[in-house]
Amino acid sequence: MSNKKEIIIKATKLKKSFITGDTEQTIFENLDLNIYRGDFTVIMGSSGAGKSTLMYSLSGMDRPSSGEVVWNDKTITSLSDDRLAIFRRKNCGFVFQQIYLLDKMSLMDNVLTASALSGASKKDSVKYAKELFELVNIPEITRKKFPSQVSGGEAQRAGIVRAVINKPEILFADEPTGALNSNNSTAVLDVFTKLHNDGQSIILVTHDKKTALRGNRVLYVKDGMIYGECDLGVYTNESKDREAKLNNFLTEMGW
Numbered sequence: 001m002s003n004k005k006e007i008i009i010k011a012t013k014l015k016k017s018f019i020t021g022d023t024e025q026t027i028f029e030n031l032d033l034n035i036y037r038g039d040f041t042v043i044m045g046s047s048g049a050g051k052s053t054l055m056y057s058l059s060g061m062d063r064p065s066s067g068e069v070v071w072n073d074k075t076i077t078s079l080s081d082d083r084l085a086i087f088r089r090k091n092c093g094f095v096f097q098q099i100y101l102l103d104k105m106s107l108m109d110n111v112l113t114a115s116a117l118s119g120a121s122k123k124d125s126v127k128y129a130k131e132l133f134e135l136v137n138i139p140e141i142t143r144k145k146f147p148s149q150v151s152g153g154e155a156q157r158a159g160i161v162r163a164v165i166n167k168p169e170i171l172f173a174d175e176p177t178g179a180l181n182s183n184n185s186t187a188v189l190d191v192f193t194k195l196h197n198d199g200q201s202i203i204l205v206t207h208d209k210k211t212a213l214r215g216n217r218v219l220y221v222k223d224g225m226i227y228g229e230c231d232l233g234v235y236t237n238e239s240k241d242r243e244a245k246l247n248n249f250l251t252e253m254g255w
């Protein structure tokens with residue numbers, strides 16, 4: 001049997017620059033990158049290095065200035081805005097540091113609203129939502145609460161349920177534990193680990209080493225390119241070996 005990993009995203013010669021006033025700032029240029037199915041890919045790098053910008057280009061949330069992003073056989077960089085929005089809705093789940101749940105709806109209704117937009121049947125969605133709420137450890141009583149009535153960790157876990165309810169090909173996360181305390185953070189990271197163990201492909205941007213340890217592949221963005229990458233192997237627990245490997249890698253990268 002071949003161990004060759006299947007590519008989901010192939011990015012070629014990506015360039016992204018922003019023009020502010022009369023100054024052009026190039027964030028990355030000539031960047032080539034493959035993202036593989038089933039990987040938990042972590043993007044690290046110093047503040048302002050372009051981690052989020054890269055994630056936005058890969059997911060179609062933003063367009064690169066030039067270059068190509070191909071998902072399976074679909075070149076998303078040449079889709080119209082409308083088609084790109086449909087593509088994203090179908091293929092991407094997003095989790096951010098800020099949790100954008102709708103305040104006037106229960107956690108369950110927030111999730112069901114997201115699945116209704118995808119055209120899934122209500123019965124199937126309710127069944128799957130219940131499974132996911134179990135997975136993220138949110139009991140039935142809490143699912144009926146409004147976002148203002150739950151903890152930050154519970155709200156973020158519900159946000160993750162909403163992000164994966166439509167079975168996205170890739171779950172994208174940008175500092176998903178950035179606003180959480182240590183216990184809530186661990187509970188959220190445990191959800192990412194469970195999803196990854198169930199086969200979910202994940203791309204996550206973080207500054208945090210503890211978070212990065214949950215991934216199996218760490219990319220380091222620096223000087224407008226993927227400066228280095230580290231194969232951490234699959235997370236089982238925060239073993240000293242993986243931690244040492246990540247520490248050495250980050251030192252090499254100039255972290």
Ligand SMILES: Nc1ncnc2c1ncn2[C@@H]1O[C@H](COP(=O)(O)OP(=O)(O)OP(=O)(O)O)[C@@H](O)[C@H]1O
Pocket residue numbers: 018019020027045046047048049050051052053054207
């Ligand atoms: N819409 C925009 N207009 C102009 N400049 C932008 C825009 N978005 C990002 N930038 C610039 O691009 C650079 C990279 O930003 P980005 O948010 O990708 O960095 P990052 O590595 O994720 O940083 P951090 O870790 O601090 O969140 C920054 O210098 C930022 O100011």
